[in-house]
Amino acid sequence: MPKKTDIVLDEKKINRALTRIAHEILEHNPDFNSLVIIGIITRGAFLAQRIAAIIEQLEGVKVPVGLMDIGLYRDDVHSKLDQPVVERTEILFDIVDRNVILVDDVLFTGRTVRAALDQIVDFGRPRTIQLAVLIDRGFRELPIRADYVGVNIPTSKDEQVILNVKEKEGIDQVYIQRKNNKPDAQKKSSLKTSLKKTKRG
Amino acid sequence: MGNLQSRHLLGLEGVSQEDIMLILKTTDSFREVIERTIKKVPTLRGITVLNLFYEPSTRTRISFELAEKRLSADTINFSTSTSSVKKGESLRDTVQNIEAMKIDMVVVRHSSTGVPYYLTQCMDANIINAGDGAHEHPTQALLDLYTIWKKYGKLDGLRVVLVGDVKHSRVIRSNIWGLKTMGASVALCGPATLLPYEVEEFGCDVYTNIDEALDGADVVNVMRIQLERQQLGMFPSRREYTNLFGINKERLKLLNKNYTIMHPGPMNRGVEITSEVADGKHSVILEQVTNGQAVRMAVLYLLSGRKEEGE
Numbered sequence: 001m002p003k004k005t006d007i008v009l010d011e012k013k014i015n016r017a018l019t020r021i022a023h024e025i026l027e028h029n030p031d032f033n034s035l036v037i038i039g040i041i042t043r044g045a046f047l048a049q050r051i052a053a054i055i056e057q058l059e060g061v062k063v064p065v066g067l068m069d070i071g072l073y074r075d076d077v078h079s080k081l082d083q084p085v086v087e088r089t090e091i092l093f094d095i096v097d098r099n100v101i102l103v104d105d106v107l108f109t110g111r112t113v114r115a116a117l118d119q120i121v122d123f124g125r126p127r128t129i130q131l132a133v134l135i136d137r138g139f140r141e142l143p144i145r146a147d148y149v150g151v152n153i154p155t156s157k158d159e160q161v162i163l164n165v166k167e168k169e170g171i172d173q174v175y176i177q178r179k180n181n182k183p184d185a186q187k188k189s190s191l192k193t194s195l196k197k198t199k200r201g
Numbered sequence: 202m203g204n205l206q207s208r209h210l211l212g213l214e215g216v217s218q219e220d221i222m223l224i225l226k227t228t229d230s231f232r233e234v235i236e237r238t239i240k241k242v243p244t245l246r247g248i249t250v251l252n253l254f255y256e257p258s259t260r261t262r263i264s265f266e267l268a269e270k271r272l273s274a275d276t277i278n279f280s281t282s283t284s285s286v287k288k289g290e291s292l293r294d295t296v297q298n299i300e301a302m303k304i305d306m307v308v309v310r311h312s313s314t315g316v317p318y319y320l321t322q323c324m325d326a327n328i329i330n331a332g333d334g335a336h337e338h339p340t341q342a343l344l345d346l347y348t349i350w351k352k353y354g355k356l357d358g359l360r361v362v363l364v365g366d367v368k369h370s371r372v373i374r375s376n377i378w379g380l381k382t383m384g385a386s387v388a389l390c391g392p393a394t395l396l397p398y399e400v401e402e403f404g405c406d407v408y409t410n411i412d413e414a415l416d417g418a419d420v421v422n423v424m425r426i427q428l429e430r431q432q433l434g435m436f437p438s439r440r441e442y443t444n445l446f447g448i449n450k451e452r453l454k455l456l457n458k459n460y461t462i463m464h465p466g467p468m469n470r471g472v473e474i475t476s477e478v479a480d481g482k483h484s485v486i487l488e489q490v491t492n493g494q495a496v497r498m499a500v501l502y503l504l505s506g507r508k509e510e511g512e
Contacts, residue, residue, distance in 0.1 A: 069230065072242040072272075078506030083204060085223075086230040086502065122239045 002162075002175035008153055009174035011166075014134065017150030018047065021132050022054040024148050025101055032059055034099045034127065038066045040116055041087045043105035046165045047134055051103060066091035073115035089119075096124040101148075105163045107133040110144035135174060137161050208507035209328040210500055211317045212337035213378040221346065221382060227499035228347050228492070235271065235494060245274035248305045248505055252278045253296070254331070255286075255311040260466055260490065261331050261341070265308050268497035274505075277304070292316065293323055300324045306505060309333070327504045335369045340500060341465050342375030344493040346383060348485050349420055351492070352461055357384030360457075362414050364390045364446060365424025365473065366435075367407075368397045372465050373424060377403050390414035391446065394435045411446050415455040422463040423448050426473045439472050449475045453483075461485055 009017070029035055035055075039048025045067045052065045069087035077083070102116055113131060120129060132148035137155045153176075155161060160177045205220050213221070234242055250269045254262055262278070269276045279299070281287070286295060296307070306327045309317050314334035321328050332338040350356050361380050363373045367389050380387050387405040389396070400407050408414035415421065426442055436442050453460065462474075462484040470476050479486060 071230075072234070072244040072502075074244075077244055078248070083503055083506070086227050086499075088230055089233055118243070122241070123237065 002173070002177065006175040006177065007173050008161075008176060009135075009151065011172035014150070014172050014174065017134060018050055019054055021134075021148045021150060022051050022058060025051070025130070025132065026055065026059060028130070028147070029099050031099070032061045032063070034097075035061075035101060036064045036066065036093060036095055036098045036126075037101045037103060038068050038091065038095075038116075038120065040102070040104045040112060041067055041069045041089075042168070043163050043165060044103045046167050047105060047132075048101075048103040051101070051132065064093040066093065068116060068119060070112055070115040070119060073119045075111060075115070091123055094124060095120065095126045097127050100126040100129045101132055102129055103132045105134050106161050107131075107136045107144075107146050107149075108139055108161075110140045110142035113144050114142055134163065135161055205503050205507075208504060208509070209317070209321050209330075210339050210504060211321070211328065211330045213339045213342055213375045213382070214337065216339075216378070216382065218382050218384075221343070221379060224343055224496070224499050224503065225347050225350055227503060228343075228495045229351075231495040231498040231502070232492070234498070235491070241271050241273060243273045244502060245269070245272035245505055247275075248272075249275045249277065249303065250306045250308060250501070251299055251304045251326075252276060252331075253299075253307055253309045253311075254278070254280050255309075255316075256332065258310055258331070260493075261310065261338075264490070264493045265329075265331060265340075265497050268494050268501055271494070272498055272501055274306075274501070292319070296320055296324055300326060306501065325509070327507055329500060329504065332371055334371065335374070336371055337375045337378075338371040339375050339379075340493070340497055341372050342379045343500070344489055344496040345372075345376055345422060345463060345465070346379050347496055348463065348489050348492050349385075349461065352485065353419070353459075356380065359385045359420060360388065360418040361385050361420040361422060362388045362390060362418045363422050363424065364411065364414070364448065365426055366395045366430060367391045367400060368395045369427070369430070370424050376422060377405060381405070388414045388418065392436050392442070395430070411448075411452065412455060415452055417455070417457060418460070419457050420461045420463065421448060421456065422465070423474045424465065425467060425469060428469065428472075443472055447473055447475065448478050450477050450481075453478065463489060465489070 037048045037052050039045035048065050052063045055063050067090045069089050071084045071086045130147040133146045134150040136146055136149045136152045158179050160179055162175055162177055164171050164173050166172050252262055252265055266276055304326050308329045308331050310331040311333050314336035316333050317328050317330040330337060330339055363376055367373055377387055389405050390408040390411055393409050460483055462478055464486050468479060
């Protein structure tokens, strides 16, 4: 459980941010019927559903929502020992000539978004792709920026920004956690030496 | 993060329930990829896969090749008829020469049991068994498991009958390990001459009477009966095999209501299965073929880039 002081957004603030994002999306895309929303699994997918629900409340239009797993488009698939689990991608509508709102929880290096962009264009050629994120924490490694930002949270690189959602954790909150690599790194190196064996003769 | 225990897939014997489940779940994601308009993802870019087929194969080879291409891997096909094997080069020399060309993964089929294992001993590449002798054919069994799992939403508690040449069929062998690990109850059925010695060691129910085997079963996986075996005197005639073991409409009445008919192909229509059954609405034979591609994509994905531990 996060300490109270580590919590940067509570339920109220998250809702406010999402509502503002929904308003901005509608403002920038007067042709509501051209809109589709795609959330990046897992947190972005929940946020995408919520933004769509807010838009429906505001304007009475049902915007199609899709989910996307970007595992197969990652640029680090073979550089890690563990293979990321591939989740389902569900885009059950045509995105050709639509205005696609891509939703993720935290914008960090930009690599996830790059993978998502590549995957979206493999599904068809949308009119525009716009990026909405709940949190922008900086440290971009690619020339990518968000069109709609909930909040900017300055962080340091050894911190993690974590979003909990009601659908999964039963509570809406965003908190900052310090990455604690040390015990993990020790474990890994000792594992390595114990597994080092002379195979193949 | 998901990780298989091994960096090779040599068989299903000894593969844990967790690993099989991981493969089935990953397959589910790839099923969606092959339904897309652009059926290709960039995941295995830069990975080179060699399809080393020492035995003829259409379905498995095409299925693997498509799976590799859909993952954007580079593929090389090797078949014995057009290679230096004809000039008498040994298996070890062949693969070591090929490895010197920087191959990352090898899909191998060979008529001798244990060839995939042998390759793990003389190469660094990830090895996938596409059928070795009468030993195992793990991706075929995995696609059978996936097809059943998708239809029933579970594997445990189901009764699966494997009919055919239990003695020589690597598909049966792999199916037995996979199904038992996943908690299904397995029945084997075939002519007594085509049951191996100590068949009871598999821990399955063994029948030489098809009607007893089918009674109350959910899934029937009918194996191709190799007509060459008849010449060896394993069964007297095709007609007799059809009469005693062939799956026809009449026999389906013995099965549970929501039954499933499977066949790994290629079929001898009218011998081990009638056309009526093979094309009936309970048949998932073509579904198996589609699923095969997704299963192979999942296996390639999960094994790709896995290095020797400690390196």
